[in-house]
Amino acid sequence: DAGVTQSPTHLIKTRGQQVTLRCSPKSGHDTVSWYQQALGQGPQFIFQYYEEEERQRGNFPDRFSGHQFPNYSSELNVNALLLGDSALYLCASSWPQATDTQYFGPGTRLTVL
Amino acid sequence: AQKVTQAQTEISVVEKEDVTLDCVYETRDTTYYLFWYKQPPSGELVFLIRRNSFDEQNEISGRYSWNFQKSTSSFNFTITASQVVDSAVYFCALAKLLGGSYIPTFGRGTSLIVHP
Secondary structure (H helix, E strand, O other): OOOOEEEOOEEEEOOOOOEEEEEEOOOOOOEEEEEEEOOOOOOEEEEEEEOOEEEEEOOOOOOEEEEEOOOOOEEEEEOOOOHHHOEEEEEEEEOOOOOOOOEEOOOEEEEEO | OOEEEOOOOEEEEEOOOOEEEOOEEEOOOOOEEEEEEEEOOOOOOEEEEEEEOOOOOOEEEOOEEEEEEHHHOEEEEEEOOOOHHHOEEEEEEEEEEEOOEEEEEEOOOEEEEEEO
16 A cells, blocks of 8 residues: 655755646545645645645745645645745645544655755 | 644664653644654654543553643653664644644654664
């Protein structure tokens, strides 16, 4: 049973560019959450998708957007990249109606130069 | 607002020592969940334990044990007889119900280094 997978593993972009990160949830999970983890910090909640809609959103600007597909996989898009967007981006999935326990993927390390 | 404080930034021990990682939280909610996660160098957060706000029983799982005390808003984690493989960053998190979903707030983490 595959766990949560994310792609790519690493990514290098320059300021002003746009980036798309991808996540496939654990089998049977329909809810996907995204987190940003800056170096030396704990993960911060960006948003959560359920039934292809954004259900909750953290304190992140509109440059951060997402999408969930019918197969429950998800994308995180970040526009107009800033140096401060450099971080590990983690995806987590959970069972229906059981979002209290989330399973995390290995993350995508984004470096903005 | 919710807040999780892990005051210990880094702890260094020698193998076989016992070590306790502290976690103090703040919330106005009466229903919430507390978690501990382990993050090895590979980056993936590994779930260790979940405890709801109504269950103050301490728990032991092998070398790991957790002490939940609502009176002091603490949820501390002890590793007995530490091993080199325990070296990682450990995160405490507090999740509240928001719009039908539990959204966690993480502490800044404690880096545990176990020397052979």
